[in-house]
Structure formats: structure tokens, C-alpha cells
Amino acid sequence: MPLEIERKFLLGDFEPPDTAVRLRIEQGYIAIKDDGTEVRLRRIGGSRVLGVKRKASSVGAPVRIEVERELDEQEFTELWPATEGARLVKDRYTFEASGVTVHADVYRGGLAGLRTVEVEFGSEEEAAAFSAPEWFGAEVTGVKAYGNQTLATRGLPGS
Amino acid sequence: MPLEIERKFLLGDFEPPDTAVRLRIEQGYIAIKDDGTEVRLRRIGGSRVLGVKRKASSVGAPVRIEVERELDEQEFTELWPATEGARLVKDRYTFEASGVTVHADVYRGGLAGLRTVEVEFGSEEEAAAFSAPEWFGAEVTGVKAYGNQTLATRGLPGS
Numbered sequence: 001m002p003l004e005i006e007r008k009f010l011l012g013d014f015e016p017p018d019t020a021v022r023l024r025i026e027q028g029y030i031a032i033k034d035d036g037t038e039v040r041l042r043r044i045g046g047s048r049v050l051g052v053k054r055k056a057s058s059v060g061a062p063v064r065i066e067v068e069r070e071l072d073e074q075e076f077t078e079l080w081p082a083t084e085g086a087r088l089v090k091d092r093y094t095f096e097a098s099g100v101t102v103h104a105d106v107y108r109g110g111l112a113g114l115r116t117v118e119v120e121f122g123s124e125e126e127a128a129a130f131s132a133p134e135w136f137g138a139e140v141t142g143v144k145a146y147g148n149q150t151l152a153t154r155g156l157p158g159s
Numbered sequence: 160m161p162l163e164i165e166r167k168f169l170l171g172d173f174e175p176p177d178t179a180v181r182l183r184i185e186q187g188y189i190a191i192k193d194d195g196t197e198v199r200l201r202r203i204g205g206s207r208v209l210g211v212k213r214k215a216s217s218v219g220a221p222v223r224i225e226v227e228r229e230l231d232e233q234e235f236t237e238l239w240p241a242t243e244g245a246r247l248v249k250d251r252y253t254f255e256a257s258g259v260t261v262h263a264d265v266y267r268g269g270l271a272g273l274r275t276v277e278v279e280f281g282s283e284e285e286a287a288a289f290s291a292p293e294w295f296g297a298e299v300t301g302v303k304a305y306g307n308q309t310l311a312t313r314g315l316p317g318s
Contacts, residue, residue: 033241037189037241039198050226069228081213
């Protein structure tokens with residue numbers, strides 16, 4: 001069952017380590033619903049993915065259900081116009097640090113200047129027990145202004 | 160390229176021919192957007208499908224782009240709650256009549272009493288040239304009140 005439990009932090013200046021894998025991510029939302037459901041198109045490296053996420057009613061925990069399917073280039077291109085006004089581009093650096101796998105996102109385009117870091121966990125207990133290393137900035141887990149949906153549709157917080 | 164060109168008509172009383180294939184269809188909409196884009200879950204016979212449809216900007220013609228992917232039972236069940244308030248159930252009878260393949264839909268539940276028939280075409284020319292047989296009722300192609308999206312969210316026209 002693909003449950004996704006993650007915590008997200010702001011990131012100041014940072015130099016990706018040599019071991020970091022860099023992937024360009026372009027994503028756009030076909031739908032963002034009030035109940036938290038989202039339907040997303042994502043091009044990441046050479047793959048194109050249609051994804052649906054739904055918030056599960058778990059006890060206060062940031063648990064989400066996610067279903068993803070690969071698209072071919074033509075399908076992606078045909079559906080992409082449905083994401084107009086709800087897109088973002090970022091470079092994602094994935095590497096091991098402080099004993100966990102981190103995804104550091106450097107935003108591009110209208111969101112240039114923003115950097116965040118995400119850590120995914122296998123359980124809510126693990127997520128709660130995680131102690132952020134010094135080089136992480138303020139935690140923004142669950143902060144709407146820094147959610148990808150809001151960034152894609154509203155731009156930088158305070159802009 | 161999966162383009163879908165169809166015409167839709169109301170249907171009075173009708174007796175499905177012995178050759179008709181009957182499938183129960185349950186469908187729910189995860190999203191219905193103002194631009195006509197829809198994200199749909201559909202259980203048809205033994206298969207479960209996630210579909211995204213988008214209206215293409217063709218010249219006045221009812222042409223739609225459609226991408227579909229199979230889901231397994233667990234994925235379908237996990238996403239289904241996202242369709243609350245936007246669902247319908249119908250029995251679809253598919254058979255050959257008047258030289259074309261027709262889908263006669265007999266609606267169930269809150270939409271009981273409604274029957275429609277759809278014909279799909281390979282081209283816009285073919286769609287335009289089609290002459291409806293006598294047993295078809297009024298044409299409702301493009302009539303919003305009889306669109307599946309509206310039926311699923313608003314119920315029977317005039318109700």
C-alpha cells in the first residue's frame with residue numbers, strides 16, 4: 001500500500017554533495033480539490049507520470065494515498081494543457097545525509113530562490129522520531145503556503 | 160491517438176436484443192473542471208479504470224482526448240471516496256443495430272427511469288452523416304443536463 005509520510009523543511013544556501021542524483025521535475029496539477037485530493041502530471045527525468053493523491057482520514061497524521069501510472073510522451077503532451085496556471089519546475093537533488101534519504105528541491109522559474117528539503121519515512125513513528133540536522137531550516141510540513149499545490153497556483157509565499 | 164467522437168440520444172422503453180452484451184458500470188468523478196477536463200474512476204464488468212478526459216480545441220466538434228489506466232482493487236477502493244457526491248450506476252447493453260455499434264445505458268439508483276443510447280464514430284464526418292434510427296429518442300449530444308458529469312452530480316434533469 002503506497003502510503004507517503006514525509007516532513008518538509010526550508011533550506012538556505014546549500015551545495016549538493018557529489019553523490020547527489022539530480023533530476024529535473026516539471027509538474028502540473030489537473031485538479032486540486034478542497035478535500036486535499038490532487039491529480040498531477042509529472043515529468044521527472046525521462047519518465048512521465050499521472051498521479052492521484054488523496055488524504056486518508058488517519059488520526060492527525062500526514063498520511064496520503066497515492067496511485068501513479070506511467071504515460072507515454074503523446075499522452076502527457078495531450079493532457080498537459082489541463083494543468084495551465086498550476087505548474088512548477090524544480091531540480092531535485094537526492095542523497096543520503098544524517099542517516100536518511102533527503103530530497104533537496106531547488107525551484108526554478110517564478111519560484112526561483114526557494115529551496116526545500118523533504119524526508120520520507122516508513123512509519124508515523126519514524127517521522128515523529130526524526131531529528132532535523134542543523135543545515136535544515138524551519139519546518140514547513142503541512143504549511144499550506146509551502147505545499148506544492150499552493151506554490152504551483154499562487155507562487156512564492158508573500159509574493 | 161484515442162479521440163472519442165460520439166452522439167447521444169434518449170431512449171424510451173426498449174428490450175435489449177439477445178445478442179446484447181450487458182455490463183454493469185459504476186462511475187465516479189474525482190474532478191470535473193470548468194474547462195471540461197474530468198478525472199474519473201470507473202468499474203466496468205471486472206475491470207477498474209482511472210481515466211482523464213480533456214476537451215480538445217477542435218473546430219466546433221465534440222472531440223475529446225482520453226487517457227485510461229487499469230487500477231487494482233485496492234487502488235480503486237482507496238481512491239473511490241474522492242468521488243463522493245459525483246457517482247452514477249448504469250447497465251450498459253452493447254449491440255449492433257442499424258449498421259453501427261450502440262451502447263444503450265439503463266440508469267440505476269437515483270437515476271432510475273433514464274435510458275440513453277450512445278454511438279461512437281471514427282471521424283467527425285461519419286458522426287455528421289449518421290442518421291438515427293426510429294427507435295432512438297431526442298438527441299442530447301452536448302446537452303449538459305444529460306452529460307454523465309451532470310447526471311452524477313445533479314441527478315435527473317428537472318428533479
